[in-house]
Amino acid sequence: MRILLSNDDGYFAPGLACLADFLSKMAEIIVVAPERDRSGSSNSLTLDRPLNLQKSHNGFYYVNGTPTDCVHLAVTGMLDVMPDMIISGINQGANMGDDTIYSGTVAAATEGFLLGIPSIAVSLVNASRGNYLTAARVAADMVSHFRENEIQSPVLLNINVPDIEYHQLKGIEVTRLGRRHKAEPVIKSQSPRGEVMYWVGAAGPAQDAGKGTDFYATQNDRVSVTPLQIDLTRYDQLDFIARWLDNQAPVMFK
Structure with missing residues (x-):
């Protein structure tokens, strides 16, 4: 089995190293990751300059681009044989609820999904205790399950693992995305040259974190597995917007 690994924390991140080491015992591993931390880069592609692929001392490949760039470059140009699976991570911190919109970790996996x-x-989750091995073992469990029970169509799974020892996990739960409150305000500061600077504020606390959500599962020491989709269409508003436009049509298009 051949697995392509990537992330958004950079090719030097401890979570990526732990994941590659653990999975190398059960599969052929290729790592293509960003040359620096690209957290929050979402699904951005670099279109205004060429990308440079280099190999580090530990055998990992790294790209001067985004997580999406890394997976796209690997699958459409670098690899002669397609991977059987793409795994992005292990991210240093949660990617739950609204985080998935901004997450470079999720974006790398999304690109693989879009490529079939x-x-x-x-x-x-949290990552303050550094239980990357727990998350690596969970990823390995998923790989084993996939190998033994292959899914015919491509899937995109967002997995969040509590930052505890593997034996402390209380199981695995298929969840939906929760919701956060709006983000904290930007933080205004001043550079040594007197220039006004702004730092993006922290993510808001969980708002929708009830039973069935990714927040609830991880808070209760369970692994959260959320199947994701790409279609952002809000189907329940299609008819409403159509009627709204019909009412405006004489004004807008006369």
């Missing part, structure tokens, strides 16, 4: 390859994003 089963893809998984794996994140370690």
